[in-house]
Amino acid sequence: MTAMTTGSSSRADANRRRILDVALAELLRDPDASMDQIARAAGVVRRTVYGHFPSREALISTLVDGAVQALAEADAGARAGVADPAEAVARSVLAIWEIADRYRLLVALAQRTVTVQGIRERLAPLRENKVRLLQHGLDEGVFSSPLPASALAYVHEQMLFAVTEAVNDGLVTAEEAGRAATVTVLTAAGVPASTATELVAKVSEGS
Amino acid sequence: MTAMTTGSSSRADANRRRILDVALAELLRDPDASMDQIARAAGVVRRTVYGHFPSREALISTLVDGAVQALAEADAGARAGVADPAEAVARSVLAIWEIADRYRLLVALAQRTVTVQGIRERLAPLRENKVRLLQHGLDEGVFSSPLPASALAYVHEQMLFAVTEAVNDGLVTAEEAGRAATVTVLTAAGVPASTATELVAKVSEGS
DNA sequence: ACGTCGTTGCACAGCACTGTGCAAGTCGAG
DNA sequence: CTCGACTTGCACAGTGCTGTGCAACGACGT
Numbered sequence: 314m315t316a317m318t319t320g321s322s323s324r325a326d327a328n329r330r331r332i333l334d335v336a337l338a339e340l341l342r343d344p345d346a347s348m349d350q351i352a353r354a355a356g357v358v359r360r361t362v363y364g365h366f367p368s369r370e371a372l373i374s375t376l377v378d379g380a381v382q383a384l385a386e387a388d389a390g391a392r393a394g395v396a397d398p399a400e401a402v403a404r405s406v407l408a409i410w411e412i413a414d415r416y417r418l419l420v421a422l423a424q425r426t427v428t429v430q431g432i433r434e435r436l437a438p439l440r441e442n443k444v445r446l447l448q449h450g451l452d453e454g455v456f457s458s459p460l461p462a463s464a465l466a467y468v469h470e471q472m473l474f475a476v477t478e479a480v481n482d483g484l485v486t487a488e489e490a491g492r493a494a495t496v497t498v499l500t501a502a503g504v505p506a507s508t509a510t511e512l513v514a515k516v517s518e519g520s
Numbered sequence: 521m522t523a524m525t526t527g528s529s530s531r532a533d534a535n536r537r538r539i540l541d542v543a544l545a546e547l548l549r550d551p552d553a554s555m556d557q558i559a560r561a562a563g564v565v566r567r568t569v570y571g572h573f574p575s576r577e578a579l580i581s582t583l584v585d586g587a588v589q590a591l592a593e594a595d596a597g598a599r600a601g602v603a604d605p606a607e608a609v610a611r612s613v614l615a616i617w618e619i620a621d622r623y624r625l626l627v628a629l630a631q632r633t634v635t636v637q638g639i640r641e642r643l644a645p646l647r648e649n650k651v652r653l654l655q656h657g658l659d660e661g662v663f664s665s666p667l668p669a670s671a672l673a674y675v676h677e678q679m680l681f682a683v684t685e686a687v688n689d690g691l692v693t694a695e696e697a698g699r700a701a702t703v704t705v706l707t708a709a710g711v712p713a714s715t716a717t718e719l720v721a722k723v724s725e726g727s
Numbered sequence: 728a729c730g731t732c733g734t735t736g737c738a739c740a741g742c743a744c745t746g747t748g749c750a751a752g753t754c755g756a757g
Numbered sequence: 758c759t760c761g762a763c764t765t766g767c768a769c770a771g772t773g774c775t776g777t778g779c780a781a782c783g784a785c786g787t
Contacts (some may be wrong), residue, residue: 324784325733345552345632347774363776401747424631425552457713459700464686467681468704475678479671495665497675501708506664531754532763554744564763570746 329365331355337376337418344421348372373422377451380415381435386437398450399504403516405443405497406473410491413477420474440466452503457503469498492517536572538562544583544625551628555579580629587622588642594619595646605657606711608724610702613680614648615697620684627681647673657709664710676705699724 333356339346343440350370352359366372392401409416423432443466450456458465471507474493479485485493499509542562555576559566571622573579598615599608616623617688630639650673665672681702686692692700699720706716 325554328733348776349774351776359778361734362731367776369775374587380615421631422630425550452543458707459696459703459717460683460686462689463682464691467682467691469676471682471685472675472708474665476671478678479667479674482670484668484671484674489666492536493671496666497708498738500665500710501679501704503707503713506710510666537762555746556744567747567766568747568764571763574746576745 326363328355328357330364332357332365333376336372337414340373340376341414341418341421344425374448376418377422377432377435380418381439383412383415384409386438386444392446398446398453398455399508399512400516401446401498402450402499403504403512406469406495406498407444407491407517409473410494413473414471417477420470443469447502455504458501465502468501472498472501526673535562535564535568539564539569539572539579540583540586543579544621547583548621548625548628551632551693562657563689583625584629584639584642587625587647590622591616595649601652605653605660605662606706606715606719607723608653609706609709610659610719612653613702613705614724616680616697617701620680623680624684625679650676654709662711667675672709679705679708
């Protein structure tokens, strides 16, 4: 009774994790990837996936929950106790960039309203935090933009996506991409290019 | 023989145009829209659509060709004979914004590699022009960015998409959106916010 | 050696969509 | 009115996916 279900469940758990991992990668490549594609990519038969997740919807839902949680933690942790909005944005973007995979999954899935309807809802609190931060910066004059904070949040999201795409196409090295994306996000928010560059250099030097 | 095929072909041509129009709108909403959805939205039976287009692929292809052509013409016309890179970008973005529908269709369809494989190829010349323009601006010092010109082009694309989304969600009025998007694109390219605002005001005053 | 649990392979029903064929309509031009 | 074209409604085969059932197989701890 000491290690009760340690039997084949270790192998089973490993399979479950691997299925989730490979599903993330596969859905990233094609948001409409079938259960068969995912199963084969995980080196497993389709029937086995249904042994772990009752439906495609459930699998994706698990993935989405994990992604949202990872993003929320990264974002919250990065800018805890940071007063300056510009620096908070910089830290936030750099932190989110580290787990851009999760982020892209959400963006990709959110565009098919069919699959999972509640992505935007589950992502809403995170987005609201970002909007508040941007608004704060606009109020203080640190940021400036013809767009309202809520729209600026969209721009920031898509910007991360664009830079990720650029990395995929080999236009930017993965190392530079995070800092470059952050600088671009800040300048798009109206922060002077020189200030943004300095800030990002300062913030990312401790990594 | 004077007006030969004027018979019911006028109605037929009208149908064909309406199918294309409504297909644009429908595929914008859901890039995986079925032939039946499109047909019903056009007030027609599915079988009729197949009377005009031999396959779903052909329909989409026609749509893509039209979109690419419209974009190329708008872009080329907008910046003909404009020397300053910043002004050229401003005019180009404003012009493209006017037909953002077509643009969004391409972006949306390009993300499913399954449907039409050659979108990026057909869009390539347009993108190359943009890259050259951005490079020119970087060389002259009008623009500044940690990203290379080719990656900046991606950022610009996604930015238009983000602002369009903001308009859809009612965060920005459609009137302001074009100018706001242009200013944001310019500032993201490193143009100081004040300069960008002035430039856009000047360029768009003649509309 | 044995039971348990995960895995496999196969088969099946159900669904949604594509593309085609065909007979019966409809509408406008001559 | 009548011809010719476009359109409609229906039926059909084919495909690819989901979710489920079931029997056989494998591995691992005891």
